[in-house]
Amino acid sequence: xxxxxxxxxxxxxxxxxxxxxxxxxxxxxxxxxxxxxxxxxxxxxxxxxxxxxxxxxxxxxxxxxxxxxxxxxxxxxxxxxxxxxxxxxxxxxxxxxxxxxxxxxxxxxxxxxxxxxxxxxxxxxxxxxxxxxxxxxxxxxxxxxxxxxxxxxxxxxxxxxxxxxxxxxxxxxxxxxxxxxxxxxxxxxxxxxxxxxxxxxxxxxxxxxxxxxxxxxxxxxxxxxxxxxxxxxxxxxxxxxxxxxxxxxxxxxxxxxxxxxxxxxxxxxxxxxxxxxxxxxxxxxxxxxxxxxxxxxxxxxxxxxxxxxxxxxxxxxxxxxxxxxxxxxxxxxxxxxxxxxxxxxxxxxxxxxxxxxxxxxxxxxxxxxxxxxxxxxxxxxxxxxxxxxxxxxxxxxxxxxxxxxxxxxxxxxxxxxxxxxxxxxxxxxxxxxxxxxxxxxxxxxxxxxxxxx
Amino acid sequence: xxxxxxxxxxxxxxxxxxxxxxxxxxxxxxxxxxxxxxxxxxxxxxxxxxxxxxxxxxxxxxxxxxxxxxxxxxxxxxxxxxxxxxxxxxxxxxxxxxxxxxxxxxxxxxxxxxxxxxxxxxxxxxxxxxxxxxxxxxxxxxxxxxxxxxxxxxxxxxxxxxxxxxxxxxxxxxxxxxxxxxxxxxxxxxxxxxxxxxxxxxxxxxxxxxxxxxxxxxxxxxxxxxxxxxxxxxxxxxxxxxxxxxxxxxxxxxxxxxxxxxxxxxxxxxxxxxxxxxxxxxxxxxxxxxxxxxxxxxxxxxxxxxxxxxxxxxxxxxxxxxxxxxxxxxxxxxxxxxxxxxxxxxxxxxxxxxxxxxxxxxxxxxxxxxxxxxxxxxxxxxxxxxxxxxxxxxxxxxxxxxxxxxxxxxxxxxxxxxxxxxxxxxxxxxxxxxxxxxxxxxxxxxxxxxxxx
Numbered sequence: 001x002x003x004x005x006x007x008x009x010x011x012x013x014x015x016x017x018x019x020x021x022x023x024x025x026x027x028x029x030x031x032x033x034x035x036x037x038x039x040x041x042x043x044x045x046x047x048x049x050x051x052x053x054x055x056x057x058x059x060x061x062x063x064x065x066x067x068x069x070x071x072x073x074x075x076x077x078x079x080x081x082x083x084x085x086x087x088x089x090x091x092x093x094x095x096x097x098x099x100x101x102x103x104x105x106x107x108x109x110x111x112x113x114x115x116x117x118x119x120x121x122x123x124x125x126x127x128x129x130x131x132x133x134x135x136x137x138x139x140x141x142x143x144x145x146x147x148x149x150x151x152x153x154x155x156x157x158x159x160x161x162x163x164x165x166x167x168x169x170x171x172x173x174x175x176x177x178x179x180x181x182x183x184x185x186x187x188x189x190x191x192x193x194x195x196x197x198x199x200x201x202x203x204x205x206x207x208x209x210x211x212x213x214x215x216x217x218x219x220x221x222x223x224x225x226x227x228x229x230x231x232x233x234x235x236x237x238x239x240x241x242x243x244x245x246x247x248x249x250x251x252x253x254x255x256x257x258x259x260x261x262x263x264x265x266x267x268x269x270x271x272x273x274x275x276x277x278x279x280x281x282x283x284x285x286x287x288x289x290x291x292x293x294x295x296x297x298x299x300x301x302x303x304x305x306x307x308x309x310x311x312x313x314x315x316x317x318x319x320x321x322x323x324x325x326x327x328x329x330x331x332x333x334x335x336x337x338x339x340x341x342x343x344x345x346x347x348x349x350x351x352x353x354x355x356x357x358x359x360x361x362x363x364x365x366x367x368x369x370x371x372x373x374x375x376x377x378x379x380x381x382x383x384x385x386x387x388x389x390x391x392x393x394x395x396x397x398x399x400x401x402x403x404x405x406x407x408x409x410x411x412x413x414x415x416x417x418x419x420x421x422x423x424x425x426x427x428x429x430x431x432x433x434x435x436x437x438x439x440x441x442x443x444x445x446x447x448x449x450x451x452x453x
Numbered sequence: 454x455x456x457x458x459x460x461x462x463x464x465x466x467x468x469x470x471x472x473x474x475x476x477x478x479x480x481x482x483x484x485x486x487x488x489x490x491x492x493x494x495x496x497x498x499x500x501x502x503x504x505x506x507x508x509x510x511x512x513x514x515x516x517x518x519x520x521x522x523x524x525x526x527x528x529x530x531x532x533x534x535x536x537x538x539x540x541x542x543x544x545x546x547x548x549x550x551x552x553x554x555x556x557x558x559x560x561x562x563x564x565x566x567x568x569x570x571x572x573x574x575x576x577x578x579x580x581x582x583x584x585x586x587x588x589x590x591x592x593x594x595x596x597x598x599x600x601x602x603x604x605x606x607x608x609x610x611x612x613x614x615x616x617x618x619x620x621x622x623x624x625x626x627x628x629x630x631x632x633x634x635x636x637x638x639x640x641x642x643x644x645x646x647x648x649x650x651x652x653x654x655x656x657x658x659x660x661x662x663x664x665x666x667x668x669x670x671x672x673x674x675x676x677x678x679x680x681x682x683x684x685x686x687x688x689x690x691x692x693x694x695x696x697x698x699x700x701x702x703x704x705x706x707x708x709x710x711x712x713x714x715x716x717x718x719x720x721x722x723x724x725x726x727x728x729x730x731x732x733x734x735x736x737x738x739x740x741x742x743x744x745x746x747x748x749x750x751x752x753x754x755x756x757x758x759x760x761x762x763x764x765x766x767x768x769x770x771x772x773x774x775x776x777x778x779x780x781x782x783x784x785x786x787x788x789x790x791x792x793x794x795x796x797x798x799x800x801x802x803x804x805x806x807x808x809x810x811x812x813x814x815x816x817x818x819x820x821x822x823x824x825x826x827x828x829x830x831x832x833x834x835x836x837x838x839x840x841x842x843x844x845x846x847x848x849x850x851x852x853x854x855x856x857x858x859x860x861x862x863x864x865x866x867x868x869x870x871x872x873x874x875x876x877x878x879x880x881x882x883x884x885x886x887x888x889x890x891x892x893x894x895x896x897x898x899x900x901x902x903x904x905x906x
Contacts, residue, residue, distance in 0.1 A: 037664040039684045071685065162649075169650045176629060176687075192645060196615075197622045211490040229712065231492045232524065232705040234629075234687060251704055252685040258708070259682060262715035266792070281812050285819045288789045292824055292853075295785055299778040300831065306774045313773045317766040320773035321759045324780045325752040328887045331784070332748055332880035336741045339719070359734050366738045371745055378753065426879050427785035434781045 006047055010040050017044060021052045026059055033060070039071045046072070050085060057086055062093030070098050073256065074105040080114060092121035099173045100126070101146035101253065104133045108143070141224050142217030144257070145238045145247030148173050151181040154188065154205035158198050165192065174250055176234045180208045186237055186245040188212065214239045217246060221257045228254050295431045302327075302435045309442040312449070318383065319445055322392045323438065325375070330399035330437040331430030333367060337407030338429045345415055356408070364404030365397070372397030391445040398444065399437035406433055459500055463493050470497060474505045479512055486513070492524045499525070503538060510539055515546030523551050526709065527558040533567060545574035552626045553579070554599035554706065557586045561596070594677050595670030597710070598691045598700030601626050604634040607641065607658035611651050618645065627703055629687045633661045639690055639698040641665065667692045670699060674710045681707050748884045755780075755888045762895040765902070771836065772898055775845045776891065778828070783852035783890040784883030786820060790860030791882050798868055809861070817857030818850070825850030844898040851897065852890035859885055 006014055013032055020029035033041060033056075045053065045068055057065070072079055083091040083106075095103050095118060107115045107130065115134070119127045129147060136142030150172055152161050161178060169175050178195065180188035188208035198207050214237045215224050228236050228251060236249045279287070306313070306323070313319055337360065376393030380386050407429050459467055466485055473482035486494060486509075498506065498521055510518070525532055536544040536559075548556050548571060560568045560583065568587070572580045582600060589595025603625055605614050614631060622628050631648065633641035641661035651660050667690050668677050681689050681704060689702045732740070759766070759776070766772055790813065829846030833839050860882050 035664055037662075037666060037684060040664070071683075166649050169646050175646055175649070193622050193628055196619050196628070209490075211488055211493070213490060229705070229708045230524075231490060234704070251687070251708075252682070255682045255704075255708070255711070258711055258715075262711075262719070266715070266719055266796075281815050281819075284793075284816050288786070288816070289820055289823060292782060292785055292789075292820060293827060296778070296782055296824060296828060299781045302781070303774050303778045306777065307771075310770055310774070313766070313770040317763055317770065317773075318760075320766045320770075320776065321756050321763070323773065323776050324759065324887045324891060325749070325756045327777045327781065328752045328755070328784075328884050329745060329749055331781075331883060332745055333741070335880055336745075340737075343719075359737075362734050363737050363741070366734075367742055367745060370742060371749060374746065375749060427788055430784065430883065431781050434777045438777060 006043050007040070010036070010043065013040075014044050014047060018048070018052060021048070021055045029056075029059060034064075038067050041068045042071045046082070053082075053085060057090060062090055063097045066094045066097030069094055069106075070102050074102075074109050078109075079106045080110050083118070088121055092118070096122055096126055099146060100129060100133070100148060101144065101173070101250070103130060104143070107134060108138070136217055139221045140217060141215045141219045141221065141236075141238050141249060142246070144221055144224070144249045144253050145217070146173055146250065147247045149235070149237075149245075149248040150175055150178045151245065152178050152190075152204055154180050154182055154203070154208065156204045157200065158195055158202050158204065158207065159200040161190070161195050161204055162200075165195065174235050174248070177248075178204075179237060179245060179248075180204055181245050184244045186212065186214065186239050186243055189237070212237065214243075215249075216240065221254075222261055224249055225254045225258050225261070229258075291425075291427065295427055298428075298431045299434065302431075302438050305435065305438045305442065309446065312442065312446050316445075316449065318388065319442075322379070322395075323441070326392065326396050326399050326441050327434040327437045329371060329396060330403035330433045333364070333371075333400045334403030334407035334429045334433040335426050337364070337404045338411065338426060339407075341408045341411045345411060353412075357405075360405055360408040361401070364401035367404065368397035368400035371400060387448055391448045392441075394448075395437070395441035395444045398440040399433070402436045402440065403429070403433035406436070459496050460493070463489070463496065466493075467497050467500060471501070471505060474501070474508045482509075482512060487517075491520050494521045495524045499535070506535075506538060510543060515543055516550045519547045519550030522547055522559075523555050527555075527562050531562075532559045533563050536571070541574055545571070549575055549579055552599060553582060553586070553601060554597065554626070554703070556583060557596070560587060561591070589670055592674045593670060594668045594672045594674065594689075594691050594702060595699070597674055597677070597702045597706050598670070599626055599703065600700045602688070602690075602698075602701040603628055603631045604698065605631050605643075605657055607633050607635055607656070607661065609657045610653065611648055611655050611657065611660065612653040614643070614648055614657055615653075618648065627688050627701070630701075631657075632690060632698060632701075633657055634698050637697045639665065639667065639692050639696055642690070665690070667696075668702075669693065674707075675714050677702055678707045678711050678714070682711075744878075744880065748880055751881075751884045752887065755884075755891050758888065758891045758895065762899065765895065765899050769898075769902065771838075771841065772895075775832070775848075776894070779845065779849050779852050779894050780887040780890045782824060782849060783856035783886045786817070786824075786853045787856030787860035787882045787886040788879050790817070790857045791864065791879060794861045794864045798864055806865075810858075813858055813861040814854070817854035820857065821850035821853035824853060840901055844901045845894075847901075848890070848894035848897045851893040852886070855889045855893065856882070856886035859889070 013036065017029060017032050019025070020032065033044070036044065045056065045065075048056065069079065069082075072082075083094070086094070095106070098106075103126075107118065110118075119130060122130065133142070133145070133147075148171065150165060150168055152164055156164075165175050165178060176192050178190050178192065179186055180190060188205070188210050189212060190204055190208040194207055213227055213231050213233065215227065217238055217240065224236055227233070228249075234251045236254075238246045238249060240246055309319075372393040372395075375396050376389040378389075379392045380389035383389070410429060410432070466489065470482060470485050472478070473485065486497070489497065498509065498518075501509065522532065522535075525535075536547070539547070548559070551559075556579075560571065563571075572583060575583065586596070586598070586600075601624065603618060603621055605617055609617075618628050618631060629645050631643050631645065632639055633643060641658070641663050642665060643657055643661040647660055666680055666684050666686065668680065670691055670693065677689055680686070681702075687704045689707075691699045691702060693699055762772075825846040825848075828849050829842040831842075832845045833842035836842070863882060863885070
């Protein structure tokens with residue numbers, strides 16, 4: 001998401017490439033550009049001004065540019081924009097030559113109109129396959145997989161398998177595993193390493209592993225990522241309920257998923273969306289301000305509650321002393337509960353809602369009573385006033401219990417109401433808990449003080 | 454970190470294995486156990502009661518158990534404990550047969566005494582290598598790398614290279630890339646895919662890629678992770694300043710790094726350490742409580758400031774109305790700045806400290822003035838009191854500016870003082886900002902009201 005700039009080592013080469021493009025020095029351009037790693041080629045391509053990209057397109061074949069586009073992150077870069085700079089024919093050639101799972105990612109970021117526009121220019125076979133892959137829901141195994149894997153029959157010999165790998169290695173995105181498929185069903189897997197180690201005449205079926213780890217196309221991408229990390233897999237096969245082989249998911253796509261999911265968690269929690277370390281101060285301000293202003297109006301609700309108890313504060317100004325202690329502590333407890341809750345949602349840890357409610361109620365009450373008891377003692381000693389201590393302590397206990405439940409359940413509520421759960425960030429929970437804490441505090445205080453004074 | 458339980462599919466097999474171990478049914482045990490994926494074997498092994506693990510060790514060779522231990526996460530599981538259940542000879546055999554980078558991870562988690570104990574039982578060559586790898590600082594490329602890679606001379610032919618790969622495939626952890634090394638220096642790389650695709654008689658030097666991406670042994674693991682994700686690499690070569698090849702870092706270790714670094718970021722921010730979704734309510738309470746209680750005492754500082762201005766509040770109880778609005782909003786601004794700052798630290802984004810100071814000052818002032826201006830208007834209209842509005846608005850602007858700077862710089866300060874930066878969590882920053890906000894608020898209020906009333 002970050003690090004959009006050229007690596008330092010690349011900068012001089014970039015400058016030379018710019019010069020070559022400007023002066024029509026094609027031979028020197030070829031020397032420089034094709035010596036770069038595809039990823040650096042991608043960075044250079046993106047950094048060029050549009051008219052030089054135009055020049056570059058004239059010199060570079062679509063199939064070579066496809067290798068470059070395979071290394072661009074479509075979530076970060078407007079590939080759509082880059083493609084629209086090309087002639088439709090050239091753009092279609094690039095897409096035809098890219099790995100199909102990467103094309104899916106590119107198309108996924110477009111409007112449906114544009115998607116259709118590109119699909120119609122692609123080869124029929126490719127377009128059909130793409131339409132199928134695009135039909136899987138976002139963030140599922142199906143949306144991540146590629147149908148470009150190597151399959152073989154169990155009766156084949158090792159030497160036949162190696163010959164097959166040799167034949168398809170050029171187009172297949174990965175050849176670390178060869179999948180053993182009989183009548184469309186996945187029955188085993190054999191690693192390229194095993195193929196190389198075993199004698200030529202042995203049969204695939206005697207060498208293959210049958211302890212398979214597979215996922216279904218509707219499985220969540222986070223679960224796929226966890227399985228691949230646990231089992232140390234470089235590719236994960238996707239099968240349907242009948243164990244029919246549908247495709248594979250590659251480790252490099254999973255790396256991107258893990259990065260994206262973690263960033264999402266973090267930003268969601270912090271209430272800073274699309275965190276970008278390269279942004280200008282103005283962009284930072286425009287990103288952080290709206291959320292703050294919305295919360296100010298929620299905070300005004302809290303202010304109006306205190307305002308409602310103005311007479312009580314006039315009578316006992318010492319009540320004002322403990323407002324921020326109670327709201328602050330409850331907010332902290334709510335933030336802790338929120339962190340756990342967001343993690344639970346990401347990991348799809350579904351416990352029974354009632355069990356969770358009672359667990360969190362128990363945790364909140366325990367933390368609340370211990371903290372409230374502590375503060376009761378402190379206030380009693382400090383202000384030599386047991387009833388004030390009792391009011392503050394009870395309010396603290398109540399406020400913490402409520403904030404703890406809010407931190408735990410507000411994100412679940414947002415999730416089930418299909419509201420963007422990013423709304424339930426730390427700042428939101430602590431501002432909300434300010435409101436409930438103040439209500440609890442002044443109700444308890446006015447009750448205790450009215451009864452005893 | 455999570456998901457310590459057996460997968461549902463494994464549970465019946467686990468039960469059968471328990472029965473086999475209890476009844477001495479070795480043949481059936483072999484059938485069940487060796488049919489499992491190494492990762493599931495590891496889970497089963499850990500789930501067994503100690504006396505059955507004992508039985509299992511008698512039936513399973515150290516070399517087979519080494520494959521199982523290669524799949525255990527040493528950060529999560531006490532492998533030390535597991536090893537101590539074996540005879541010293543057996544434990545040494547397991548360690549000797551594991552991949553060396555995994556042994557480093559296991560030893561890294563032990564006390565130095567125990568490390569030494571195991572090192573002395575290992576083969577001399579292995580122990581020397583291990584001591585060298587253990588000398589690299591934690592969380593660097595050196596600490597993650599393994600010296601077990603495949604190297605070849607550039608003058609070799611493809612067929613020679615393939616023969617070499619075949620020969621070492623059994624012991625090498627990865628064979629996707631073969632590194633071309635001349636006089637110890639890394640000069641190129643060739644993928645197994647290229648080896649397979651190219652005709653036998655071609656030379657490695659004509660086929661190899663020279664656009665290498667490498668890291669130094671002291672480079673931070675987070676940087677390695679980013680490069681591997683960007684360049685879609687399955688293995689990353691580690692070289693020294695003279696380009697001497699030292700080892701490679703594998704993608705599966707990087708997956709673990711990314712998970713760990715992200716969890717660290719998140720927990721640091723949330724103030725919930727060692728987040729564990731499986732913990733009991735009692736464990737949750739014991740984990741969350743200490744931090745809350747510490748912050749309560751910081752909150753009492755805030756309370757005593759308000760207490761200091763008790764006379765002012767008695768005179769103008771309306772001041773109490775806006776305490777939580779100001780502390781809450783400043784806390785929210787501080788939390789946003791903190792999120793950005795923690796990300797910056799993790800990614801080692803070092804901007805000039807002065808430039809950063811002025812940027813954050815500018816952001817804080819702008820956000821503060823806009824929010825303060827809004828609140829000035831609201832309070833002026835609501836309370837029909839311009840001076841009160843001015844006091845609250847100015848206090849809000851000042852409190853936000855300070856909280857913004859605190860959120861940005863407190864983690865940097867902790868980092869440079871070598872204090873655990875986890876201390877600078879969201880709850881800490883908002884409690885700290887309560888204190889500064891209240892100081893600013895009452896100073897401004899008493900000044901304005903003393904001057905004009």
